[in-house]
Amino acid sequence: MTSERGTFGTRSVQFAFLAIAGGAWWFATETGSVSRLLLPPPASVYATLERLVQTSAFWSAVLVTLTTIAKAFSIALVVGILAGYLITRSKLAMDVIEPVISGLFTIPITLFFPMFILFFGIGSGSKVAYGATYAFFPIALNTIAAFSGLEERYLRAARSMGAGRWDTFRYILLPGAFPVLMTGLRIGFFICLASVLGGETISSVAGIGRNIALAAELMESARMFAWITFVVLSSVTLNLLVYSLETRLRSR
Amino acid sequence: MSEATLQAKTSTFSAVWRNPTFLRVLLIAAVVLALEIYGRGWADPAFMSPPSGIMNAFLVKIAPEPKIIEALWFCVLQIAAAYALSVVVGVIIGLAIGATNFSRVAFFPVVLLLFAIPQVSLLPLVILMFGLGPAAKIAFGFSHGVFPIIMNVVAGMRDVKELHRRAARSMGASRADTIRHVILPHIVPSLFTGLRLGMTLTLLGVILAELYVSTGGIGYYTRLFAENYSPAPLFALIGCLALIAVLFNELVRIAERRLTPGKRRHPKLKIPVKE
Numbered sequence: 330m331t332s333e334r335g336t337f338g339t340r341s342v343q344f345a346f347l348a349i350a351g352g353a354w355w356f357a358t359e360t361g362s363v364s365r366l367l368l369p370p371p372a373s374v375y376a377t378l379e380r381l382v383q384t385s386a387f388w389s390a391v392l393v394t395l396t397t398i399a400k401a402f403s404i405a406l407v408v409g410i411l412a413g414y415l416i417t418r419s420k421l422a423m424d425v426i427e428p429v430i431s432g433l434f435t436i437p438i439t440l441f442f443p444m445f446i447l448f449f450g451i452g453s454g455s456k457v458a459y460g461a462t463y464a465f466f467p468i469a470l471n472t473i474a475a476f477s478g479l480e481e482r483y484l485r486a487a488r489s490m491g492a493g494r495w496d497t498f499r500y501i502l503l504p505g506a507f508p509v510l511m512t513g514l515r516i517g518f519f520i521c522l523a524s525v526l527g528g529e530t531i532s533s534v535a536g537i538g539r540n541i542a543l544a545a546e547l548m549e550s551a552r553m554f555a556w557i558t559f560v561v562l563s564s565v566t567l568n569l570l571v572y573s574l575e576t577r578l579r580s581r
Numbered sequence: 582m583s584e585a586t587l588q589a590k591t592s593t594f595s596a597v598w599r600n601p602t603f604l605r606v607l608l609i610a611a612v613v614l615a616l617e618i619y620g621r622g623w624a625d626p627a628f629m630s631p632p633s634g635i636m637n638a639f640l641v642k643i644a645p646e647p648k649i650i651e652a653l654w655f656c657v658l659q660i661a662a663a664y665a666l667s668v669v670v671g672v673i674i675g676l677a678i679g680a681t682n683f684s685r686v687a688f689f690p691v692v693l694l695l696f697a698i699p700q701v702s703l704l705p706l707v708i709l710m711f712g713l714g715p716a717a718k719i720a721f722g723f724s725h726g727v728f729p730i731i732m733n734v735v736a737g738m739r740d741v742k743e744l745h746r747r748a749a750r751s752m753g754a755s756r757a758d759t760i761r762h763v764i765l766p767h768i769v770p771s772l773f774t775g776l777r778l779g780m781t782l783t784l785l786g787v788i789l790a791e792l793y794v795s796t797g798g799i800g801y802y803t804r805l806f807a808e809n810y811s812p813a814p815l816f817a818l819i820g821c822l823a824l825i826a827v828l829f830n831e832l833v834r835i836a837e838r839r840l841t842p843g844k845r846r847h848p849k850l851k852i853p854v855k856e
Contacts, residue, residue, distance in 0.1 A: 339687035346691055367710055424601035425608060435777075436826045437785040440819050442792060443803040447628055447812060519699075527701035531793050532804075538701065542793075545705030553705060560702040568697040 369551040378555035394525060394536040397453045401460030402521045409465045409517065410510070413472025427473055434466040439527065446532055453535070456528040464521035471513025475506035508579065515571055522564065630813035635820065638813035643821065652798045653821055656791060659715050660829060663722025664783045671727045671779065672772070675734025676760075689735055696728045700786070704793055713797060718790040725786030726779040733775025737768030773837040780833045784826050 335343070351371070357363045358370035381387050416422050442459060449455035479502065487501050529538025537560060544553035597603055613632050620631025630638070643649050678688045704721065711717035741764055749759045791799040799822065806815035 335686055335690070339683060342687035343691060346688070367706075421599060421601070421604070425604045428601075429605060429608070435781055435830045436823050437781070437788050439785055439788050439792065440822050440826065443807045443815055444812075444819065447807050447810070447815065519697075523699040523701055526699050527704070527789060530701055530704055531789070541702055542705050545709055548709075550709070557702050557706065561698050564699050565694060565697050 366548060366550050369554055373551045374554040374558060377551040378558055381552070381555050381559075390535060390537055390540050393453060394529065394538070397456045397529075397536065398460065398522055398525050400457045401525060402464055402518055404457070404461040405464035405468055405517055405521060406514065408461075409468030409513070410472050412465075413469040414476060416469075417473055417476040423473065423477060427470075430466060430469055430473075434470065438463050438466075439524075442528060442531060445528075451532060451534055453533070456525050456533060456536070459528045460521045460525040463524040464517035466517075467520060468513045468517040471509055471516070472506075475509035475513070476502060478509065479505045511575065511578070515575065518571075519564075519568070522567075526560065626812075627810040628812055630816055634813045635816045639817035639820070642814040643817045649802055649818065652802065653825070655715060656787065656799055656822070657825055659718045659791075660722060660784060660787050660825070662715075663719045663787055664726055664780060664829075666719065666723045667726030667730055667779050667783055668776065670723070671730025671775070672734055674727070675731040675775075676738070678731065679735040679738030685735060685739065689732075692728065692731055692735075696732070700724060701789060704789060707790070708794060713794050717794070718787050718798075721790040722783045722787035726783030729778035729782060730772075730775040733771045733778070734768060737771030737775075738764060740771070741767045770841055773833075773841060777830070777833050777837065780829055784829060788822065788826075 354368065355371055358365065358368055416426050438459075441462075445455040445459045445462075449458050483501050483505065484497060487497050492500065525536075526538045529536040530542045531538075533539045537556065541553055541556045541560075544550070544556060617631045617633060620629050620634065624631075678684050678692065700721075703724075707721050707724075708717050711720050745763050745767070746759060749763045754762065788799075792803060794800045795804045799818070802818055803815060806812070806818065
């Protein structure tokens with residue numbers, strides 16, 4: 330988001346921050362000033378994580394969550410882009426429908442999660458529907474913004490030079506809309522990921538979120554922290570990956 | 582009827598007909614009507630209830646139940662407390678990070694990194710730490726709401742023109758003067774973008790925690806109604822929460838309209854609005 334380059338000074342402040350946070354964790358558990366139940370020592374979390382990744386139960390839980398995310402995101406992608414594109418084809422439809430979508434998006438859709446459970450059961454179906462619904466909004470809204478933000482004169486120029494419908498779409502609409510569209514997909518993907526995890530945590534039978542909640546219920550805090558560490562590390566990595574990919578695409 | 586009045590009539594008619602607000606109300610009414618017809622005619626009563634049934638359930642099962650009303654009222658108080666905390670802490674941290682170029686370049690990436698963590702994975706931990714009561718819900722709402730406020734305050738301060746700062750300094754403004762008369766007025770539009778997003782996320786955090794804790798509060802009742810396959814009171818309860826969310830969002834919007842000087846457009850900072 331900020332393209333400002335860090336200097337040696339700022340970098341060392343960042344490392345110092347992480348080091349102090351990690352050191353505080355280690356120190357607090359070492360001196361026993363916090364309950365081990367709430368904050369297990371880093372070493373035992375690492376050992377638990379190491380044991381955990383060798384079990385097949387771990388990978389099957391990860392697989393459940395990943396499949397759910399993939400299904401939910403594909404649905405949101407297709408429906409969101411299609412709906413968004415169709416809405417922009419008519420000025421009236423856009424004026425009528427766009428405020429409805431952006432208005433609905435300010436209400437936390439989490440509210441309706443019990444309804445998803447009621448309709449689709451406690452299995453992964455409800456999580457797919459919930460994640461897809463959540464991701465639909467940013468994708469649709471950004472698709473609308475992408476296709477409606479194009480300048481009219483480009484379209485006119487293309488038409489006056491004899492471009493057909495397909496040519497206009499391929500050479501004007503698509504390249505013009507692409508960056509905003511990608512932003513929508515990125516936001517939609519991370520919302521989808523978080524909402525699937527959240528849905529699994531609140532109520533489900535399998536998946537990463539369920540395992541975190543289960544470990545918390547059983548008071549196995551090292552196990553819970555191991556799962557949390559896994560989620561945090563992989564989502565931060567994913568974020569950085571997407572971010573660098575996007576800046577590379579932009580700079581081209 | 583003369584041709585002129587006829588034309589005037591048809592044009593007002595088509596003006597109403599093409600009025601987006603009117604059409605929007607019509608669209609929503611059509612959806613409600615369709616749900617009513619479907620709910621009465623075909624739907625399985627264990628899963629669906631027509632809107633009239635939901636209204637009835639609200640009057641019969643939600644409104645006269647003092648415990649449910651109390652749970653809803655608690656929810657309102659928690660949202661208010663979490664949001665107040667987010668605003669105060671968010672603005673202070675935002676001002677501190679945005680104060681100098683160095684602190685911004687050093688700490689803004691840390692904030693972004695923390696924001697990239699899916700916080701739902703920490704929900705069970707937050708409940709373990711703060712218990713099943715309101716403290717956990719306030720904490721979780723706060724940890725969601727504070728980030729967009731920090732980010733937008735920092736972004737707003739970054740966009741203050743160097744020229745303005747220098748002008749203030751050359752006219753003898755102290756550091757406090759510069760903050761009060763140059764920086765604060767400048768960040769207002771961006772701040773409100775943050776306040777709006779912060780409200781959305783605070784609502785999300787509080788409601789997530791409410792739903793997760795199923796031994797009391799809203800979460801208990803949603804689970805109870807869902808497990809008993811009684812959709813009408815469930816939908817009525819969800820409707821009440823949605824109404825609370827809408828009112829809170831509207832409050833921020835009204836404050837924005839009142840307090841934003843002139844009609845400046847807020848700079849749009851694309852923040853991934855997280856679940």
